[in-house]
Amino acid sequence: MDHYNNESNQNINNNQVDYKHFIPRQNGFVFKFIKKDNDFIHTFAEGDFLEKIGLSPAYIIGKTLHDFSPKDQANQKHCFYETAWNGNLVNYEGGANGYHYLASLTPLIIDSQIVEVVGTAIDITDYWKDVTKIQELEKLSLIGELAAGIAHEIRNPLTSVTGFIKMIQERSNDETTNEYLKIVLHELSQINTIVNQFMFIAKPKETMEIINTDMKALVSRVIEFMKPQANLKGLNFIEFISSDSIFTAQCDPNQLTQVLMNLIQNSIEATTDPTQKIVISLKNVNDNSFLIELTDKGSGILPERQKRLFEPFYTTKEKGTGLGLMMCKRIIENHDGTIEVNSQLGEGTTVRIILPKAFNHHQKRD
Numbered sequence: 001m002d003h004y005n006n007e008s009n010q011n012i013n014n015n016q017v018d019y020k021h022f023i024p025r026q027n028g029f030v031f032k033f034i035k036k037d038n039d040f041i042h043t044f045a046e047g048d049f050l051e052k053i054g055l056s057p058a059y060i061i062g063k064t065l066h067d068f069s070p071k072d073q074a075n076q077k078h079c080f081y082e083t084a085w086n087g088n089l090v091n092y093e094g095g096a097n098g099y100h101y102l103a104s105l106t107p108l109i110i111d112s113q114i115v116e117v118v119g120t121a122i123d124i125t126d127y128w129k130d131v132t133k134i135q136e137l138e139k140l141s142l143i144g145e146l147a148a149g150i151a152h153e154i155r156n157p158l159t160s161v162t163g164f165i166k167m168i169q170e171r172s173n174d175e176t177t178n179e180y181l182k183i184v185l186h187e188l189s190q191i192n193t194i195v196n197q198f199m200f201i202a203k204p205k206e207t208m209e210i211i212n213t214d215m216k217a218l219v220s221r222v223i224e225f226m227k228p229q230a231n232l233k234g235l236n237f238i239e240f241i242s243s244d245s246i247f248t249a250q251c252d253p254n255q256l257t258q259v260l261m262n263l264i265q266n267s268i269e270a271t272t273d274p275t276q277k278i279v280i281s282l283k284n285v286n287d288n289s290f291l292i293e294l295t296d297k298g299s300g301i302l303p304e305r306q307k308r309l310f311e312p313f314y315t316t317k318e319k320g321t322g323l324g325l326m327m328c329k330r331i332i333e334n335h336d337g338t339i340e341v342n343s344q345l346g347e348g349t350t351v352r353i354i355l356p357k358a359f360n361h362h363q364k365r366d
């Protein structure tokens with residue numbers, strides 16, 4: 001072992017300057033190994049990035065892969081090392097502690113003999129994150145396409161089933177049958193809502209109809225509409241605060257109604273104490289934009305769950321579809337607005353929406 005340490009020290013002295021020139025210390029590392037007694041022994045290691053992945057030259061030099069890597073990784077890397085020792089260039093990805101790197105192994109041949117293998121590794125963490133993000137987006141758009149396809153197929157038969165049930169209802173004088181039909185119609189309307197949400201996720205822009213809308217009237221209407229839902233849970237108060245004089249905004253009132261309905265619904269579902277009220281306020285931010293803020297004193301949301309709220313199908317509810325907040329975000333962003341959720345577990349949740357008063361048609365994205 002001493003022998004290798006000596007050799008590695010020599011190598012450090014010989015090579016330090018060279019490697020520093022072509023590998024930025026923070027963004028990568030360099031290492032070397034030789035084969036001895038059927039195992040690979042590291043003779044050199046250098047680079048600040050080593051520390052980020054939880055290693056240091058002292059851990060590596062004079063050691064085999066199994067001395068410092070988990071067994072499965074060590075076995076895998078051993079294969080890469082073997083391939084390089086047989087005279088091939090090898091690239092592989094590795095990582096630890098949330099960092100990712102791309103490593104290349106280059107065999108050094110002197111007099112037709114492989115004398116050592118030089119490995120270089122560069123930090124690809126950012127690139128890796130971008131790729132993951134793109135994959136996430138692709139997944140989303142695939143879900144969107146699937147959703148639209150399925151929703152489209154379901155919509156037509158659903159309409160005709162609903163129509164026929166209504167006809168049967170009109171002709172039936174039997175009380176029990178009518179009760180059942182009422183339930184069937186209710187369930188069908190649930191399916192219809194979900195199907196429409198699916199259609200919407202895939203093609204949000206096509207359904208936008210921008211008109212000048214009195215915002216105060218819109219919010220009041222939604223609250224009136226949602227009050228029976230709140231009463232069902234014993235909640236009596238949805239309070240509306242609107243300090244500013246009436247103002248209009250260019251928006252799709254149906255879509256904003258949907259957003260508010262979803263948010264109020266979430267607040268109603270989260271509130272267990274019937275003495276707590278849900279407060280909605282509407283005010284000017286400046287001449288060009290306004291704020292809709294919705295606060296509940298409900299369960300609140302665990303911090304680690306907060307970043308997942310806008311993901312499709314993310315739900316903690318038995319009967320939730322997990323599409324509510326995602327749709328809200330789509331709609332608000334299509335209006336060039338922003339939506340953010342602030343929540344304290346056990347304290348409650350506040351949703352803040354900021355929207356422009358004028359809709360810029362040129363920014364309409366496809």
Ligand SMILES: Nc1ncnc2c1ncn2[C@@H]1O[C@H](COP(=O)(O)OP(=O)(O)OP(=O)(O)O)[C@@H](O)[C@H]1O
Pocket residue numbers: 262266267270296298299300301309314315316317319320321322323324325326348349
């Ligand atoms: N006001 C709130 N208070 C506490 N938790 C909330 C609140 N709003 C949303 N959440 C959490 O975020 C999750 C996602 O909400 P979202 O509205 O997207 O879906 P959902 O309500 O579960 O189902 P859906 O709205 O499709 O019926 C909820 O399951 C819940 O855990």
Ligand SMILES: [Mg+2]
Pocket residue numbers: 262265266320324325
């Ligand atoms: Mg919801």
